[in-house]
Amino acid sequence: MTSGPAIEAADLTRTFGAFVAVDHITFDVKPGEVFGFLGANGAGKTTAIRMLTGLLAPTGGTARVAGHDVYTESEAIKRDIGYMSQRFSLYEDLTVWENIRLYGGIYDLPPKEIRKRAEAMLARLGLEHARSQPVRLLPLGWRQKLALSVALVHRPRIVFLDEPTSGVDPVTRRQFWELIYETAAGGTTVLVTTHYMDEAEYCDRISIMVAGRIGAMGAPGALKKDFSVPSIDELFVRMARPTEARS
């Protein structure tokens, strides 16, 4: 275990031809932190996450995830991170149990360990009754919680959540955030992207991306004070406007 930041990026850049999707972003995420990545659609959030998870090679800058270099140690990164996208990444025609077993196996957990963790997970989620139900039949909220738990089955040091709450009702979202807090309390670093501004208030720190750059970064409370705005929502709109005018 290396001490130091869970994620550190310096001048991280990704271009697609002439288009600069991510433009020299620099940030650190501390272990156990819930770090929010905010930004309008197309601001570069997803590209940034794809670089940090080893799905996409950067074109410039440096980044270390869980102490591993994104250029040379992407295989090591993959073992140390979990990932959940807005589409939940579960196989809908497989049962709850089969999904857990599949992802446990993918991360090379021994069968006995998978069984143990799966039982614990089902008990924690209160899903024991549904273990042999196809995921397709689960209500959306349950599916979402299961997806997060499955993304954590190999106990990663960092978990990336890419818009995990889009299309979910407010009550379910609140419950989901409780699960995120539990995860962070257990020592797992959480990097979450969202475009719900109320969720930004739940994060320890946030960064707002505008046109590939980080427009503002800090704790939500401090940001509101610095920019003298009543809410993150207000700040977000203020940051996004000038870009619209420029383009």
Next chain:
Amino acid sequence: MSALRGLLRKEVYHILRDRRTLVVIVMLPVVQVILFGSAIRTDVRHVRLAVVDPGPDHQTIALRHRFAAAGVFTTVAVVARADDLEPLFQSGRAQEAIVFEPGFADDIARGEPARIGVVTDAVEPNTASLLQAYALGVIQSFERDLSRQSRPARSIAIVPQVRLRFNPTRESSHLFVPGLMAFVLTIISSLMTAISLAREKETGTLEALLVSPLRPWQIVVGKVAPYVGIGFVSVLLILAEARLVFGVPLRGSLTLLLAEGLLFILVSLSLGILISSRTASQRVAMLGALVGTMLPNLLLSGFIFPLDSMPTPLRWISNVVPARWFVSIARSIMLKGVGLDYVWRQTLVLAGFTLLLLAASIRSFKARLE
């Protein structure tokens, strides 16, 4: 390795739980065998003609010129003994042969019936009956002209003896089985693979696999291996049904045929992966697979339309359709009973395609990571 096993199991579950698709996959070969049991018609040009002329004289030469002038035939070989025909047919260099007997001109001069043999390769039955009719037409017009020119006028008789090789009963079912195998394997391998990979893209599960420590090759193998199994089973199904229902023989080695089948399955799978890597949704992947693999395999493989009667550009294009090579190999093995020494060239081409497409598909998979 347990990761890969888990992937394989998951894929098998996908297939088993999608009942409707499973029924289609299993029933498809069975139904197609029945459907394609009836024939398909065609027209022929560039007939490769061999001539057996043990004692050339002015009449055999004249008749040979007739054949050359008919516009349909291309003389590929002139041999002295009938035994020399066999290798020409086996290798496919000749499709039809005229066999003279010694003393052809003498028989005609004496006014006795002159005998001539017409041997036709009947691996493609419809083509064969056309070829036979063409050859008989040339011989009859030669006979008519001789009778008209003879002084004093008398009737000259040339007696053709026709024979069909390989498929003497001329049943189309013998011909359609290899083509059908290619067709069914394409559906299972290319179409199903493309759709199931595109589905994982759509549902976002592919992304989850890609961020996992799984290697690209593991993801690909885990994805396609079950379809290799299904493809294999359907080849066996088709062969068994063809034999039981239509009495189609398997003259060559079953092992060789299955090995070639495996090669073709790999080609088709690679194509399926390639198609799905270039498409974003199941619907587009399905269209891509239909247009990119099934149509060429149906139209340009020699399954329905003989390659011999195709315009040159199409024939040229057919060379890059892997099914064309598989169909040719499977026909040779099943109906002619030849071994690897006769089909090694086609096999080499097919193996080349396999390597090329497999590499390309793995690359296209890795390209996502750049």
